[in-house]
Amino acid sequence: MVKVAIFLASLLTLALAKPHAARDLRLHERRERAPAGFASKGPAASDKVLRLRLALRQTDIKGLQDALYDVSTPSSANYGQHLSKEEVNAFVAPKAETVAAVNAWLAENGLTATKMSPAGDWIGIQTTVEKANELFDAQFSTFTHEESGVDSIRTLEYSIPESLKEHINLVHPTISFTRRPLGPPTVSTPLSPIVPQGNLTAAASCSTFTPACLQSLYGIPTTAATESTNSIAVAGFIEQYANAADLKSFLTADRSDMSSSTTFTLETLDGGSNPQTTSKAGVEADLDVQYTVGLATGVPTAFISVGDNYQDGDLEGFLDIVNYLLDKDTPNQVMTTSYGENESDMSVALADSLCNAYAQLGARGTSVLFASGDGGVSGSQSQSCTTFVPTFPSGCPFLTSVGATTGTSEKGATLSAGGFSNIFGTPDYQTSAKAAYLQTLGSTYSGKYNASGRGYPDVAAIGQSVGIVYEGRSTSVSGTSCASPIFASVIALLNDRLIAAGQSPLGFLNPFLYSDAGVAALNDITSGNNPGCSTTGFPAAAGWDPVTGLGTPNFANLLAAVGL
Ligand SMILES: *[C@@H]1O[C@H](CO)[C@@H](O)[C@H](O)[C@H]1NC(C)=O
Numbered sequence: 358m359v360k361v362a363i364f365l366a367s368l369l370t371l372a373l374a375k376p377h378a379a380r381d382l383r384l385h386e387r388r389e390r391a392p393a394g395f396a397s398k399g400p401a402a403s404d405k406v407l408r409l410r411l412a413l414r415q416t417d418i419k420g421l422q423d424a425l426y427d428v429s430t431p432s433s434a435n436y437g438q439h440l441s442k443e444e445v446n447a448f449v450a451p452k453a454e455t456v457a458a459v460n461a462w463l464a465e466n467g468l469t470a471t472k473m474s475p476a477g478d479w480i481g482i483q484t485t486v487e488k489a490n491e492l493f494d495a496q497f498s499t500f501t502h503e504e505s506g507v508d509s510i511r512t513l514e515y516s517i518p519e520s521l522k523e524h525i526n527l528v529h530p531t532i533s534f535t536r537r538p539l540g541p542p543t544v545s546t547p548l549s550p551i552v553p554q555g556n557l558t559a560a561a562s563c564s565t566f567t568p569a570c571l572q573s574l575y576g577i578p579t580t581a582a583t584e585s586t587n588s589i590a591v592a593g594f595i596e597q598y599a600n601a602a603d604l605k606s607f608l609t610a611d612r613s614d615m616s617s618s619t620t621f622t623l624e625t626l627d628g629g630s631n632p633q634t635t636s637k638a639g640v641e642a643d644l645d646v647q648y649t650v651g652l653a654t655g656v657p658t659a660f661i662s663v664g665d666n667y668q669d670g671d672l673e674g675f676l677d678i679v680n681y682l683l684d685k686d687t688p689n690q691v692m693t694t695s696y697g698e699n700e701s702d703m704s705v706a707l708a709d710s711l712c713n714a715y716a717q718l719g720a721r722g723t724s725v726l727f728a729s730g731d732g733g734v735s736g737s738q739s740q741s742c743t744t745f746v747p748t749f750p751s752g753c754p755f756l757t758s759v760g761a762t763t764g765t766s767e768k769g770a771t772l773s774a775g776g777f778s779n780i781f782g783t784p785d786y787q788t789s790a791k792a793a794y795l796q797t798l799g800s801t802y803s804g805k806y807n808a809s810g811r812g813y814p815d816v817a818a819i820g821q822s823v824g825i826v827y828e829g830r831s832t833s834v835s836g837t838s839c840a841s842p843i844f845a846s847v848i849a850l851l852n853d854r855l856i857a858a859g860q861s862p863l864g865f866l867n868p869f870l871y872s873d874a875g876v877a878a879l880n881d882i883t884s885g886n887n888p889g890c891s892t893t894g895f896p897a898a899a900g901w902d903p904v905t906g907l908g909t910p911n912f913a914n915l916l917a918a919v920g921l
Pocket residue numbers: 554555556
């Protein structure tokens with residue numbers, strides 16, 4: 358009897374010991390409090406199901422970054438020798454020992470993981486709040502985004518077993534917050550407000566910018582591209598739908614030299630779609646397809662609609678679309694995205710992970726372009742602030758951030774978001790350009806920005822008063838949302854010429870753009886400023902500046918700079 362009792366008692370003890378919780382958990386990530394605008398409603402229901410994502414340590418991420426620079430730096434012997442899917446995967450796949458260690462730990466806890474990225478560096482698990490609190494020594498709580506009323510479940514800190522520290526980069530969603538909207542308008546907002554201007558007219562002057570104005574301003578060719586293997590991917594999120602009838606009216610009005618039936622192809626993921634009812638047209642999506650199809654004449658354009666069924670753990674499809682492109686044998690040579698968020702809403706590890714995903718796309722030969730944001734030094738949108746607000750993902754050094762200019766005698770647009778990342782350090786290609794600017798700036802704004810951070814934007818294009826057709830009417834829009842597709846179209850037309858000449862597409866642009874040849878091929882914008890946070894913002898200046906970057910495109914010069 359006694360023996361049995363003891364036996365039972367020890368069984369009980371074992372059951373209560375939470376085998377892996379208390380054993381060797383170590384704090385992995387934490388944030389002091391939820392970002393401004395989120396309120397805690399207390400602990401999440403213990404039986405609520407959580408779909409968590411684990412980013413595993415990649416075999417050799419530094420090797421991938423080195424390979425990226427090797428194929429993207431014009432002076433390198435391997436310039437243009439972009440990597441295959443297998444070559445990229447070899448760098449980013451986790452090591453067998455990582456997979457084994459993580460899977461063993463999950464199995465001990467009754468969990469199995471699903472592969473969530475082509476290389477297996479992201480995996481997914483499904484569990485309950487109760488179990489996750491135990492597994493990660495976390496306190497998953499419900500946070501309400503006050504503006505939209507949308508709830509999300511997050512924890513302000515979590516731990517992982519010490520023995521897995523070298524195998525797991527991060528668990529998500531945990532300490533990163535997403536300003537998800539209820540419906541449109543949204544979180545990762547379309548960056549441009551719409552200002553109705555009147556009915557369809559072929560603009561006679563460039564007070565409203567049209568494709569003809571931009572062709573004239575930047576020397577963009579009107580002749581059609583020839584290469585069918587070349588393409589632009591236009592990223593679409595948050596139920597922003599690209600309307601084919603609006604595109605047709607736009608081409609009829611503003612590109613009478615093109616067939617008005619020229620259109621985009623549709624690709625979808627995460628349950629994305631592209632309904633064509635007039636009232637479903639999205640101003641951002643309309644703008645994005647009109648200034649790619651209507652400017653990169655003859656370049657095949659894919660509108661990639663990312664639905665709400667995110668697989669990336671609340672990253673709103675930002676990682677899903679990268680994984681989608683990485684899974685292709687030949688990813689689109691250009692991707693333009695006019696959505697973004699506050700850098701401070703992201704954890705350092707998550708921002709880093711997503712940034713490394715853009716590095717993979719660059720290594721594969723895709724030029725990744727993002728609008729820098731519309732709030733000047735106050736970030737994505739104008740907001741009250743005391744220190745300048747960096748945007749994400751513009752601070753990531755492995756993509757090209759596009760700011761905005763205004764007028765035919767171009768100046769930096771006041772809305773153009775620009776500044777310095779608090780997460781990413783200065784990449785080598787930018788060191789001297791940035792140092793020269795900071796030297797001129799002196800002590801102005803010292804303490805309001807992080808002088809050691811990567812500066813953005815990298816380049817700029819017109820982003821004020823750009824004419825589009827929306828819901829069958831002509832309107833004009835402003836925002837860096839205009840600038841990113843415009844710059845992307847220029848790159849796509851350069852790629853067309855390169856591919857026609859038997860050469861590689863440009864891929865990751867920045868080492869080229871910041872090279873002497875790149876700098877000389879851009880129109881340096883030296884006036885304008887980007888107010889915000891109760892300041893007049895940074896002044897544009899000769900050379901790189903955090904309003905217009907290195908400047909705007911000059912097609913003929915760029916063609917010469919790439920050797921054509
Ligand atoms: C647009 O055209 C419609 C029909 O022709 C007309 O009623 C309306 O006043 C016009 N709007 C503007 C702003 O010109």
